[in-house]
Amino acid sequence: MASLFQSLKPPYYSVIFTSILKQAHDGYTEMAQQMEKLASQQPGYLGMDSVRNTEGMGITVSYWKDETSIIAWKNNLIHLEAQKLGREKWYQQYSLHITRVERAYHSSEPNT
């Protein structure tokens, strides 16, 4: 469920994860897909948008009901293992921003 297609009423929370992959990142894609699925099953999960370009730079924004949901997801045991692999093997560089969504706007419908 992508945030593009939601119209939830703020406030809620978002996690902005920006990263650059190393040239060699075996196993990353499979783990990313697994984490996306696992995140979507967590309490308080509202949606996610994820984009990576051909140079290996990516932005993933996940949306959550509250900060408690974010902390629970951060401390999920399978997710902790993925975070460790990311730091050690896959990411050249990354940043993480925990934010409170104050206002949200969506285009009314697909404009083809």
Place this chain on the structure above:
Amino acid sequence: MASLFQSLKPPYYSVIFTSILKQAHDGYTEMAQQMEKLASQQPGYLGMDSVRNTEGMGITVSYWKDETSIIAWKNNLIHLEAQKLGREKWYQQYSLHITRVERAYHSSEPNT
């Protein structure tokens, strides 16, 4: 200046712009580059990360000192014209989230 390389102390603000381009989007790339440059010259601008994939989905996150800076940028006359073109010509769909950054973490240095 990308947010990856910053270590500013929260709170500050971010604008998360998620979009899907139409197949035909003549003039979009040039305008996006011009807007990125213009944004970086606005008062309160802190940084920007932008990624678009080959399917036309993009996420741009810009970071700002406060909400006043975001409103001033939204109402910049050249930017207003670009927003109008985006809605009418370039974007199939988009969402915009105005958020307050509560916490931020950065990898210590490039991990090659």
